[in-house]
Amino acid sequence: MDSDSSLALFTKYFSITNRLIEIELKNHKVLKGKFIGYFRGNNGDIAKWNFTDANTLFGSDQFGFLIGQLINHKDIVKVVFFEDNSTMYFNRNQ
DSSP: OOHHHHHHHHHHHTTOSOOOEEEEETTSOEEEEEEEEEEEOTTSSEEEEEEEOTTOOOSBOTTSOBOSEEEEGGGEEEEEETTTTEEEEOOTTO
8 A cells, every 4th residue: 555645635635625525445335424533554644534424523422432434544445525526546456
């Protein structure tokens, strides 16, 4: 996996104002929502994304547990940004 790909996604995602996105995973599952957090790996890249539906306002519930699902960056194949209708592709050869 190219470690710079997670940082490129980070830069693109946090530079837009409408953060509603659609992601496609390696298992062909398509999810629509937004990133509300991330976890860095040992070498500084982003290893996991905290992803949730678009209506979630906070990243944790009243007990402090994470809301949404954790998605490994290496499992993301495609991200579609609705703000500018652009698409980023990742991990196609793995």
